[in-house]
Amino acid sequence: MTQVVVIGGGIVGISCALTLQSQGHEVTVVEPGPVGEGASWASCGCIAVGEIVPLSQPGMLMKVPGWLLDAEAPLSVRPGSAVKLLPWFARFAANARRSRMRAIASDLARLTFAATADFKAQLADIGHPELLVERPVIKLFDDDNDRATMRGAFDLARELGCTIDEVTGQEAHEIDPAIASDFRHAALLRDWSFVTDPRLLVETMMQTFSSRGGTIESGEAVDFVRDGQQVKSVGLRDGRMISADDFVIAAGTHSKSLADKLGVPLRMEGVIGYSTALKDSGVDLRHTVFYAKGGFGITPYQDALAVAGTVEFADLGAKPNWNRADVLVGRAHRVLPGLRAERAERRMGRRPFTPDTRPIIGRSRRLANVTFATGHGQLGLTLGSTTARLIADVIAGRMPDIDIQTFSPDRFST
Ligand SMILES: Cc1cc2nc3c(=O)[nH]c(=O)nc-3n(C[C@H](O)[C@H](O)[C@H](O)COP(=O)(O)OP(=O)(O)OC[C@H]3O[C@@H](n4cnc5c(N)ncnc54)[C@H](O)[C@@H]3O)c2cc1C
CATH class of the missing domain: 3.30.9.10 (D-Amino Acid Oxidase, subunit A, domain 2)
Known part of the structure; x- marks a missing residue:
């Protein structure tokens, strides 16, 4: 069983956490604030396919x-x-x-056309199809x-x-x-x-994650301990360190400063x-x-x-x-x-x-065990479940069924 830390408990982070958990990983979510109070809370609630x-x-x-x-x-x-x-x-x-x-x-079409099926599958999995x-x-x-x-x-x-x-x-x-x-x-x-309430959605997903044995650490990720290309642990503001085999950066707008700490410049x-x-x-x-x-x-x-x-x-x-x-x-x-x-x-x-309106999904070549799931702009609610499926593929070493090359975190390095 792989231990995965997901940093950020917005719609994207919790979608990733649930999907990884359902695939047998031992998952911890690090989230400083009340769940769902990032951008997810303020959204218009649409699964905006197209x-x-x-x-x-x-x-x-x-x-x-x-x-x-x-x-x-x-x-x-x-x-x-x-x-x-x-x-x-x-x-x-x-x-x-x-x-x-x-x-x-055309890239966003490929992603959003998968969104409804992925979202419905995630709602079915948590037993709340009525949220859509x-x-x-x-x-x-x-x-x-x-x-x-x-x-x-x-x-x-x-x-x-x-x-x-x-x-x-x-x-x-x-x-x-x-x-x-x-x-x-x-x-x-x-x-x-559209969803009946984005905040309720995120809270319900978080409760399901917890009830299935997932861990939620209340805290703010501020730094990382590395050994070459391998991240060993994430440090929280209160001094705690959490070790894992894999890390997912899903902290919405704050992902940029975390990525900077890892030497991956996101725009x-x-x-x-x-x-x-x-x-x-x-x-x-x-x-x-x-x-x-x-x-x-x-x-x-x-x-x-x-x-x-x-x-x-x-x-x-x-x-x-x-x-x-x-x-x-x-x-x-x-x-x-x-x-x-x-x-x-x-x-x-x-x-x-991001300046090209594409989300950031996938690994950086600079790091062996960090996956990025962020930069969704106006489509975070729409693409949360699809992103989760894709990053679970990346972490498992499977080839995603949607080409994610143009969503690479490394595209801003030039
Ligand atoms: C007015 C408005 C309308 C919108 N309408 C829609 C819509 O209809 N459909 C749609 O698909 N999208 C919509 N969006 C966009 C959508 O809300 C975002 O794309 C989405 O919320 C992004 O999700 P996220 O999980 O990446 O980020 P967030 O929701 O911001 O969550 C990030 C989480 O990370 C946590 N975090 C931050 N820093 C750290 C740290 N250092 N350590 C640990 N955790 C951290 C935060 O506390 C937060 O909970 C809308 C947005 C707005 C503002």
């Missing part, structure tokens, strides 16, 4: 000055963070060429111009195998009467689905997003809806509506700007007439984004 068009798109760099000036735009850069983010942006810009964009989309709601997600557009902003992304997603049905705004209202009836266009993303930034859970919302929404112009999505969790979105580039130490979360809630009234927002709980998460 969300494959990268953030870096042709013409995007021209928009950066505007992002710096408008703090309420769906995409923004904190002025104080802009200089620190320059090296990341330089790489990001290099990926905004059409040919690279297509290559990235298999209903299409609805995107809403005010007018022809608004819809035109998505044309390129839809064409590429369809070309790569996604099912997107375009309907009128009135048809969207008939499918889900909670949605305002005056949108001109809508699109049904047939491959998507990753925490791109902030906000989510506000509205209890007693007065609205009976049954689908996740996205209003791209407003920069948010709304998901009907089991006990609240979650209004989530924005892409805010800021360095890791940046404090939340809760005004951005409030702006989204204000805009949500456009989508859901009659929405009540008195009982609101705001959350902030940092999506671990």
Whole structure:
């Protein structure tokens, strides 16, 4: 039996821990905070199959000055963070060429097309299939111009195998009467689905892991003891050391500093997003809806509506700007007439984004027994179970059925 330490108990870490445990490994998860309170907690809850068009798109760099000036735009850069983010942006810009964009989309398609089956298998394994709601997600557009902003992304997603049905705004209202009836266009993303509550999901997975004999160490990983290419143990802030045969780095945005300690330079930034859970919302929404112009999505969790979105580039130490979360809630009234927002709980998460929007999955050639499972950006919930299956293959020495070369942690070394 191999002993494996998984560093990080977000959706990716706990997915990896459960899969490794089910394959006979003795697994310890190291997690400093309440489980599920990283980015996983703030997510919009979608299994976003076909969300494959990268953030870096042709013409995007021209928009950066505007992002710096408008703090309420769906995409923004904190002025104080802009200089620190320059090296990341330089790489990001290099990926905004059409040919690279297509290559990235195609890589993400391979991963996301496996996501639903992998996620369902993991839910079946923990005995909670009801945590997934298999209903299409609805995107809403005010007018022809608004819809035109998505044309390129839809064409590429369809070309790569996604099912997107375009309907009128009135048809969207008939499918889900909670949605305002005056949108001109809508699109049904047939491959998507959503979870009933991402925090409950992570907590349930963690409880199952524990009940099967898994160990959860409350602590923060800060350093490693190595013998050449072999990592022997991980050191926690309180001085404890945990030894293992294999280590998985799944600490979300914080994976970068841990990787630095191991001499593996990852390029990753925490791109902030906000989510506000509205209890007693007065609205009976049954689908996740996205209003791209407003920069948010709304998901009907089991006990609240979650209004989530924005892409805010800021360095890791940046404090939340809760005004951005409030702006989204204000805009949500456009989508859901009659929405009540008195009982609101705001959350902030940092999506671990690489400059090429690809996750980081696999081993570095510098280390014999460390596997990386991070950098999932806006797809961590979607890809947690698939990532877990792939890293379990790597640790077992099996050839993964999805080619993971382009997700290598070593791609940033040049
Ligand atoms: C507003 C918003 C909406 C989103 N919507 C979606 C969506 O609809 N679908 C989707 O797929 N994704 C979505 N995402 C993205 C998704 O939430 C992330 O990709 C995902 O949470 C990343 O998971 P993770 O486990 O890698 O990181 P995290 O969830 O951040 O977890 C990392 C964990 O590592 C722990 N940790 C940190 N440092 C250490 C250390 N030194 N030692 C030990 N542990 C450590 C943290 O405490 C944390 O629990 C959204 C994100 C946001 C912010």
